[in-house]
Amino acid sequence: MLTVHHLNNSRSHRIVWLCEELGIEYRLVKHQRHPETQRSPESLNQVHPLGKAPTIEHAGQLIVESDAIIEYLCNVCGGGRLSRAPASTEYGAYLQWLAYSEGTLFPGLLVDLVYAWTGGGNAALMGFFDVEIAKNHRYVENVLEQREHLLESGFSAADVNLGWSLEFSECRGRLKDFPALRAYLARLRERDGYRRAIERGGPQDLSVFSAGAT
Amino acid sequence: MLTVHHLNNSRSHRIVWLCEELGIEYRLVKHQRHPETQRSPESLNQVHPLGKAPTIEHAGQLIVESDAIIEYLCNVCGGGRLSRAPASTEYGAYLQWLAYSEGTLFPGLLVDLVYAWTGGGNAALMGFFDVEIAKNHRYVENVLEQREHLLESGFSAADVNLGWSLEFSECRGRLKDFPALRAYLARLRERDGYRRAIERGGPQDLSVFSAGAT
Incomplete structure (x- = not known):
């Protein structure tokens, strides 16, 4: 079990x-x-x-x-x-999107949160991470303007991983300029499994x- | 190619x-x-x-x-x-150690670097990440006091991933209290592939x- x-x-x-x-x-x-x-x-x-x-x-x-x-x-x-299995043509894309959430998107969001919670005080540090966060949201937005899920073949576990990070982005006020990301979150939340x-x-x-x- | x-x-x-x-x-x-x-x-x-x-x-x-x-x-x-393949008894451990480097250890080290480069200024923020960084080094130290590589069966791609993050820890002055981590890095650097x-x-x-x- x-x-x-x-x-x-x-x-x-x-x-x-x-x-x-x-x-x-x-x-x-x-x-x-x-x-x-x-x-x-x-x-x-x-x-x-x-x-x-x-x-x-x-x-x-x-x-x-x-x-x-x-x-x-x-x-x-x-x-x-x-x-997605190694024999799939989507194996590389699947692995990338699975790793992307914790490897690239979330660390910036965590810094953003801890920075806010600890009272700020270093604008240059947040300037670095603000740029990274916005660049990454734009990157995913461009992908999700093209299709409903991260992979062309449809929903995968990579959506589960990234979806939560984007929910976190949303609560941090970071999705205002990204309608495709907000629509993607709405689709994920409608799933029976969710x-x-x-x-x-x-x-x-x-x-x-x-x-x-x- | x-x-x-x-x-x-x-x-x-x-x-x-x-x-x-x-x-x-x-x-x-x-x-x-x-x-x-x-x-x-x-x-x-x-x-x-x-x-x-x-x-x-x-x-x-x-x-x-x-x-x-x-x-x-x-x-x-x-x-x-x-x-390590899904049928291996080490599959879960392999996946964990592969993900651990970017998912947990490195984000704190990146904040530490950007904080230093941008002139500091928020001790509470670094206090949060200092505790996390030290806790994580202690966790890996305890594992590598027991064996030569992350997995009991020996060298794997997870060592390649974590090894580089620990080299980064070393350059940030974070390995002074962790002799097993320093010895592990020395072993990795002796490899022909490295x-x-x-x-x-x-x-x-x-x-x-x-x-x-x-």
């Missing part, structure tokens, strides 16, 4: 969502952020030394990192349906991260 | 290194950082809208993101030898990133 450690209003929403999309059975362990600081609770440190969500337990292993968990679940528990993930994992309220957003 | 776009003193060292480890034939296109600002040159923007290194071209596709390129090269061009990558891609001089390191 698969165990998914889920933290409210966090990246682990992706994993609950993916399990619902793939029809994987799982035990859900819910952890709650501190209501004021929004930091993760001690209960996650009991699960893994890094105290991260998502963390999964499967076949005697503990696995962290969204990208890793997504590929693992697709290919070990989900029959590969929402991944809705079931909210029912089981609990509602997302990313407004807790909107302090300081302009 | 594979084309690898390589920027001096950058993450793309990993891809040259992996190609050498796997014995893949490739055409190397070298790009040079601006000698004062260290920013990437306009020539990379001609290759890909994000102007990133590494970028590869293969079978008519452009692919960015280190993690994606590594998995692609291992499984499409390299016979899977340095990756040496051939330096011969072909050019020497790494990460000291350009040491300004502000303590």
Whole structure:
């Protein structure tokens, strides 16, 4: 049996969502952020030394990192349906979009949040990351003006990964100039799997991260 | 034929290194950082809208993101030898360590660098990232006190990915308290594939990133 450690209003929403999309059975362990600081609770440190969500337990292993968990679940528990195999002409594009979310888009958004939470104070630092964040949203916007999902063949686990990061962008006030990204998010949220993930994992309220957003 | 776009003193060292480890034939296109600002040159923007290194071209596709390129090269061009397959008991661990470098360790190091370059000014922000960086180095140190590489079965492409991030940590003065990480880096640098990558891609001089390191 698969165990998914889920933290409210966090990246682990992706994993609950993916399990619902793939029809994987799982035990859900819910952890709650501190209501004021929004930091993760001690209960996650009991699960893994890094105290991260998502963390999964499967076949005697503990696995962290969204990208890793997504590929693992697709290919070990989900029959590969929402991944792309090495023989696919979309394998490279799939891997890129899977990695892009945490490798490029999210780090800038995290800095943006921590900067706002810690009172600002270094405009040059935020200038660097503001440019990067906007450039990256433009890049994805241009792709999603052309098609409904990241891959031409349709919905994949890469959409689950990037979708959550874009929800985070939205709460930080970063999607105002990007209608294709907002329409893409609306399509993702209409999916049955997304809705079931909210029912089981609990509602997302990313407004807790909107302090300081302009 | 594979084309690898390589920027001096950058993450793309990993891809040259992996190609050498796997014995893949490739055409190397070298790009040079601006000698004062260290920013990437306009020539990379001609290759890909994000102007990133590494970028590869293969079978008519452009692919960015280190993690994606590594998995692609291992499984499409390299016979899977340095990756781990879904049937392996190390598949989850492999995926985690592959994703960990860019997903968790490097973002903090990037903030640390940009913070130093832009003159500091928000101690609370760096306090947040300092704690994260140290916690993550401790986590990997504890693993590498137990074994020579990230996986019990030995060297893998995940070591190529994390190895470069730890070289970056070292240049930022972050490995002083972590002897197992320094010994691991020394082992990686002794590999024939690593040496051939330096011969072909050019020497790494990460000291350009040491300004502000303590």
